[in-house]
Amino acid sequence: MEITLNHYMVLSALLFCIGLYGTLSRRNAVAVLIAIEIMLNSVNLALVGMSRYVGERGLVAGQIFAVFIITVAAAEAAVALAMLIAIYRARGTINIDDINLMRW
Amino acid sequence: MPTGPEVGIDLGHAISFYGLAGLTVFFTLMAVSLRNIFHAVLFLVLSFVGVSGLYVTLNADFLAMIQVIIYAGAIAVLMLFAMFLTRNAMAQGNPPGRLQASAAGTALLMFVVLVYVFLNTRWASGPSSPTGFSPEVLANAIFNNYLLPFELASVLLLVAMIGAILLVKE
Numbered sequence: 001m002e003i004t005l006n007h008y009m010v011l012s013a014l015l016f017c018i019g020l021y022g023t024l025s026r027r028n029a030v031a032v033l034i035a036i037e038i039m040l041n042s043v044n045l046a047l048v049g050m051s052r053y054v055g056e057r058g059l060v061a062g063q064i065f066a067v068f069i070i071t072v073a074a075a076e077a078a079v080a081l082a083m084l085i086a087i088y089r090a091r092g093t094i095n096i097d098d099i100n101l102m103r104w
Numbered sequence: 105m106p107t108g109p110e111v112g113i114d115l116g117h118a119i120s121f122y123g124l125a126g127l128t129v130f131f132t133l134m135a136v137s138l139r140n141i142f143h144a145v146l147f148l149v150l151s152f153v154g155v156s157g158l159y160v161t162l163n164a165d166f167l168a169m170i171q172v173i174i175y176a177g178a179i180a181v182l183m184l185f186a187m188f189l190t191r192n193a194m195a196q197g198n199p200p201g202r203l204q205a206s207a208a209g210t211a212l213l214m215f216v217v218l219v220y221v222f223l224n225t226r227w228a229s230g231p232s233s234p235t236g237f238s239p240e241v242l243a244n245a246i247f248n249n250y251l252l253p254f255e256l257a258s259v260l261l262l263v264a265m266i267g268a269i270l271l272v273k274e
Contacts, residue, residue, distance in 0.1 A: 002114050003121045005227055008162070011125050013218035015132055015155075017211040022136030024207030030187055034148050035136050037179060041155055044167075052162045054227050060241050063164055064250050067242070070174055071257045075264035077179045081186040082268035088190040 008049030015042035029084050029094040033077065040073045120161050128154030145183050152176040166239040 022035025044066040051062025131151035138144045156171035
C-alpha cells in the first residue's frame with residue numbers, strides 16, 4: 001500500500017485535465033480563470049511531489065518552484081480580473097464568445 | 105519484510121492520500137461544472153484546501169500554509185470581488201460553450217497521454233526522503249541560492265499591482 005511518486009503525478013494529471021476541460025468549455029470569463037487557477041495548482045502538486053521523492057535528501061528545488069508559481073499565479077489573477085472589469089465597463093459583457101474584437 | 109511501525113505509517117499515508125485525493129477531485133469537478141459562479145468559487149476554495157492537505161502528506165508544511173493563505177484566501181476573495189463587480193453579466197450564469205464535447209475529448213486525450221508517460225518514466229527516485237522542517241530548509245534555499253528570482257518576484261508583484269490599478273482606473 002505504499003504511496004509512490006506516480007500516485008501524486010497521476011492525481012496531478014487528473015486535476016490538470018479537469019482544469020483544461022473547464023478552460024476550453026466555459027463561456028464565462030471568471031469560470032475560465034477558475035479553471036486556469038486549477039491547472040496552475042495541479043502543476044504545483046506535481047512539483048512538490050517531485051521535491052519529496054526525486055533527488056537527494058534536503059533538495060527542495062521543487063518547493064521553491066512552487067513558491068514562485070504561486071507568486072506568479074497571484075499576479076496573473078490580479079491583472080486578469082482587472083482586465084475583466086475593464087472589459088465589462090467598456091462592453092457590458094464578460095462572455096468570451098462576445099469578446100472578439102481581436103479576432104481575425 | 106517491513107516492520108510494524110513502517111506498515112502503520114504507510115497505511116496512514118495511503119488512507120490520507122486517497123481520502124484527500126478523492127475529496128479534491130470531487131471539489132474540482134464541482135468547481136468547473138457548476139452553473140452558478142458563486143458556488144463554483146466556493147468549491148474552488150475547498151479544492152485548494154484539499155491540495156494543501158496533500159502538501160502536508162508530502163512534508164511541505166510551509167507550502168500548505170501558503171496555499172491556504174494565498175490561494176484559498178486572497179485569490180478566492182479577488183474572484184468574488186470581480187464576480188460582484190460584474191454582477192449584471194453574472195445573471196446569465198455560466199452557460200457551457202459550444203465546444204463542450206471537443207473540450208472533454210481533448211482533456212481525456214491529454215489525461216491518457218500524461219498517465220502513459222508518467223507510468224513509463226523511470227524517475228531518478230530513491231526511497232522517499234522527507235526534508236525535515238520545511239520553513240527552515242526553504243528559507244535557507246531562497247535567501248542563498250534563489251535570491252535573484254526572489255527579488256525578481258517582488259518586482260513582478262509591484263508591476264502587477266500597478267498594472268491592475270491602471271487597468272481599472274476610471
